Amino acid sequence: MSDFQITDNTRVRRRPERAHYDRDLVNSIIDEALVCNVAFVSDGLPRIIPTSIVRIENDIYLHGSPNNRMLTALADGVNACISVAHIDAIVMGRSGMGCSVDYRSVVIFGNAEVVTESEHKAKVLYSVIDSTLPGHKVRELKESELAATLVLKFPLKEVSAKVRDIGVKDIEADYELDAWAGVIPLKTVPGQVQDCPRIKPGIVTPAYALNYPGPSGK
Numbered sequence: 001m002s003d004f005q006i007t008d009n010t011r012v013r014r015r016p017e018r019a020h021y022d023r024d025l026v027n028s029i030i031d032e033a034l035v036c037n038v039a040f041v042s043d044g045l046p047r048i049i050p051t052s053i054v055r056i057e058n059d060i061y062l063h064g065s066p067n068n069r070m071l072t073a074l075a076d077g078v079n080a081c082i083s084v085a086h087i088d089a090i091v092m093g094r095s096g097m098g099c100s101v102d103y104r105s106v107v108i109f110g111n112a113e114v115v116t117e118s119e120h121k122a123k124v125l126y127s128v129i130d131s132t133l134p135g136h137k138v139r140e141l142k143e144s145e146l147a148a149t150l151v152l153k154f155p156l157k158e159v160s161a162k163v164r165d166i167g168v169k170d171i172e173a174d175y176e177l178d179a180w181a182g183v184i185p186l187k188t189v190p191g192q193v194q195d196c197p198r199i200k201p202g203i204v205t206p207a208y209a210l211n212y213p214g215p216s217g218k
């Protein structure tokens with residue numbers, strides 16, 4: 001599959017050397033995300049709403065209640081701009097301007113297609129669970145649950161990524177200062193697994209939960 005074409009919308013203007021339109025990189029940034037932020041205009045106001053995201057092949061999906069304002073607006077064809085960002089490190093330079101973060105981010109433009117076919121909807125909803133904790137199996141979805149969930153598909157077409165991974169970059173004169181500068185990597189790490197207090201006797205905590213590496217290691 002080819003890389004994304006640069007459009008007027010997706011051309012990164014500041015620090016264009018940090019821009020990427022590589023599909024594998026975009027996919028990896030999206031797949032590490034548990035949430036995205038969805039921007040859209042509704043009732044004359046710009047709104048940004050955080051929500052879950054899952055990618056299947058060359059599409060991303062959002063899901064939720066059919067009463068959800070964001071989802072219903074998007075289902076009606078409102079333009080969406082969806083972003084995902086990971087902070088990989090805080091970068092502390094020798095000046096305020098030299099302080100920054102290393103990051104990987106993606107911006108997606110698009111319009112939703114409503115997923116109506118039950119099998120497709122179910123596949124998306126199971127993928128949300130599997131992409132959150134690979135290996136976790138849930139009981140079969142009920143028809144009523146499927147009916148009570150709106151699933152929207154956004155083909156990945158107009159997409160950009162931006163990556164800062166250079167650590168400290170101070171102006172040349174500042175390297176002579178008697179001051180510490182450096183990078184502190186940041187990572188989302190799982191805490192201790194807690195079994196549901198109502199778990200049936202004899203059910204052991206599965207290895208996929210005990211060994212969950214966190215979203216960056218999925």
Ligand SMILES: Cc1cc2nc3c(=O)[nH]c(=O)nc-3n(C[C@H](O)[C@H](O)[C@H](O)COP(=O)(O)OP(=O)(O)OC[C@H]3O[C@@H](n4cnc5c(N)ncnc54)[C@H](O)[C@@H]3O)c2cc1C
Nearest residue numbers: 009010011012013014085087103104105106107160161162
């Ligand atoms: C965690 C984090 C912290 C940041 N902090 C700052 C900050 O404090 N100050 C600052 O100036 N910038 C910051 N940035 C960079 C910021 O996201 C923009 O890239 C920056 O504002 C440049 O905008 P522009 O005017 O060149 O692009 P715009 O004209 O606003 O954008 C044009 C197009 O470029 C693409 N694009 C722009 N930025 C990104 C991005 N980050 N990821 C993917 N595609 C993008 C989009 O498709 C967008 O529509 C941060 C980014 C991240 C991820």
